[in-house]
Amino acid sequence: MKADLIILGAGPAGMAAARVAAEQGISVLMLDEQPRAGGQIYRDVARAAPLRGTMLGAGYTAGQALVAALDHPGITHLGGARVWDVTPTRVSFVREGRGQVAEGRRLLIATGALERPMPLPGWTLPGVMTAGAAQILMKQSGVVPERAVLVGAGPLLYLVAVQLVRAGMPPMALVETCGLRDAARALGALPRALFGAATLAKGGSLLAELRRAKIMRFRGATDIEVLGDTAAQALRFRQGRHRHRLACDTILLHHGVIPDTRITGALRLPHRWDARQQAFRPVADRWGRVAAGVFVAGDGAGIGGAEAAALRGELAALEIAHDLGALGHDGRDLLSRVPRLKLRLELAPRAFLDRAFPPSRQALAPRDDTLVCRCEEVSAGEIRRAVACGATGPNQAKAFTRAGMGPCQGRYCGPVLTRIIADATGRNEDETGALRNRAPLVPVTLGVLAASARDL
Numbered sequence: 001m002k003a004d005l006i007i008l009g010a011g012p013a014g015m016a017a018a019r020v021a022a023e024q025g026i027s028v029l030m031l032d033e034q035p036r037a038g039g040q041i042y043r044d045v046a047r048a049a050p051l052r053g054t055m056l057g058a059g060y061t062a063g064q065a066l067v068a069a070l071d072h073p074g075i076t077h078l079g080g081a082r083v084w085d086v087t088p089t090r091v092s093f094v095r096e097g098r099g100q101v102a103e104g105r106r107l108l109i110a111t112g113a114l115e116r117p118m119p120l121p122g123w124t125l126p127g128v129m130t131a132g133a134a135q136i137l138m139k140q141s142g143v144v145p146e147r148a149v150l151v152g153a154g155p156l157l158y159l160v161a162v163q164l165v166r167a168g169m170p171p172m173a174l175v176e177t178c179g180l181r182d183a184a185r186a187l188g189a190l191p192r193a194l195f196g197a198a199t200l201a202k203g204g205s206l207l208a209e210l211r212r213a214k215i216m217r218f219r220g221a222t223d224i225e226v227l228g229d230t231a232a233q234a235l236r237f238r239q240g241r242h243r244h245r246l247a248c249d250t251i252l253l254h255h256g257v258i259p260d261t262r263i264t265g266a267l268r269l270p271h272r273w274d275a276r277q278q279a280f281r282p283v284a285d286r287w288g289r290v291a292a293g294v295f296v297a298g299d300g301a302g303i304g305g306a307e308a309a310a311l312r313g314e315l316a317a318l319e320i321a322h323d324l325g326a327l328g329h330d331g332r333d334l335l336s337r338v339p340r341l342k343l344r345l346e347l348a349p350r351a352f353l354d355r356a357f358p359p360s361r362q363a364l365a366p367r368d369d370t371l372v373c374r375c376e377e378v379s380a381g382e383i384r385r386a387v388a389c390g391a392t393g394p395n396q397a398k399a400f401t402r403a404g405m406g407p408c409q410g411r412y413c414g415p416v417l418t419r420i421i422a423d424a425t426g427r428n429e430d431e432t433g434a435l436r437n438r439a440p441l442v443p444v445t446l447g448v449l450a451a452s453a454r455d456l
Helices: 012-023 045-056 063-068 131-141 155-166 180-212 262-266 306-323 329-347 350-356 380-388 394-401 414-425 446-455
Strands: 002-008 028-031 075-078 082-086 090-095 098-109 113-115 128-130 148-153 173-176 216-218 221-227 234-239 242-247 250-255 257-259 271-274 279-282 289-291 294-296 371-373
Touching: 002 012, 012 028, 012 063, 012 075, 012 306, 028 098, 045 063, 045 131, 045 155, 082 262, 098 306, 098 446, 113 131, 128 131, 131 148, 131 155, 131 250, 148 155, 155 173, 155 180, 155 250, 173 221, 180 329, 180 350, 257 279, 279 414, 294 306, 306 329, 371 380, 371 414, 380 394, 380 414, 394 414
Parallel strands: 002 028, 002 098, 028 075, 098 294, 128 250, 148 173, 148 250, 173 216
Antiparallel strands: 082 090, 090 098, 113 257, 221 234, 234 242, 271 279, 289 294
8 A cells, every 4th residue: 555644653643744744635644553543642532532531631532623633535544553664665564463565755653652661669560550551441441440549750640640530539649759859940940831831730720639639649759669469559658757658459650751762763763862851762853854754743752742742743744745745835834833833832841841750760770679671570680780791782781681572672671771771881871872673563473574575
C-alpha cells in the first residue's frame, strides 16, 4: 500500500497532522498499535467518553473532536498495526497476524511518550503498576484500582487521583517525592509560566478537588519501599525524620513521562539529552523535521502535553504539505501563525513544571539490590559491576548483563541504564548514550520475517 504521508501513531499529534495534511489534498496512511484512535491521553475516547466522560474529565473528552476529524476520504487509519521495521520511505508492520508493507513519500513519527520507569525496592510485585496503566484500565474497561496509593511526582498523579475520587474509589494517599525545595527552585520560572495560566489553573483545580475529598498528601518522600511477599501489601517511606507505613492493595507509580525514541533511535537519527526533562529527544527543526523526508511531532519530540502535541502535529503537516508541493511558502507561513502562537503559550509553563516536579532521585539512582531490568532480572548493582569491568555505555552493559534484551527491548530499563552508567563513569548522558534500537522493534514471527525477505 502507498500514501503521500505515513503517520506512525494515532494520538493527538498524529490525528491533528492527518487532518491538516488531508485538508491540503495529501493522502495519509495512519498506523497505530491500538485498535481505535486516541493514543494514551485520548485512549478509546470515541467509545469511552459517553460511558465514563464524567469520571475522566473534560481534558479527556476533548479528544472526540480529533477522532471525528479522521473521517476524511484522504485518511486511512489502520488500528492494530504493530510496526516492526522503519525506513524513511518504507514501514513494515503486522496486522491481524499478517505482515504488510507501506510505502510513503514522507514519514511522520508521532509515537508520543512513555512513562519514565520508576525502579524501587518491591516495584515488580503484583499490585504495583504505573499511574498510566491505571488510566488505561479506567478508560478502556472501566476498571478502577481499589485501596490505591499513588507514588512519585507530576501533574498526572493529581489527575489520576481525582479520577479515582470521581469513580467512587478515592486513593488512600498521595506520596510525592517532590518537596519544598523543588517548589522554591521552580519560582524563577513562574513569570513565564503565567503565559500558560490556563494549564496552571487546571492543576490548581485538581488540587482543590483533592483537598475537598480530604486525600492525604505526603511531600518530600524518600527511602520508598513496596512491602509484600507475593503481592504488594504496604508502602514504607520516610518523610523528614518520620517513617510511615501505609497498608494498601494497589500502588501506582509515576515520576513523569519521556519521549518515545525507539523508532527515531532505530533510524539512527541524532538525539540530545534534555537535562531539564532528564531524557533523550530527537534533534528537530521548528517544523519537526529530523532528516530528509522524516518528521517527528508530539511528545516524541519533547514533552509538552496533549494540546502542544496536536499543535506540533499541525505544524509538521503544513511543512510536509509545503515539501510535497501542495502548499506554497506564503500559505504555509500564514496557516502556521495561529498554531505557532498557541504552541508558545502551551509550552510556557513547561520549565516551571519540570522544576517543580523533577523525577525521583531515588529511582534515577536506585540502590544496588533494586531490579532495573524487569525482563532479565538485572539489578542496579549488576550494572555498576559491569561498569567496573569496563562497560562505558548501555550497549556494552547490555552485552555484559543482558539488561535490555528482554521482550520490552529496553523500553523500561534503557533510561535508567544511561543514568546509572553516567553517574558511575562521571561522563554526561550524551557521552554515555542510549540503548541501540534495532528491527524487529516488536516481537514478530519467523513467518513474517521470511515474507518480508521475499518482498525485498
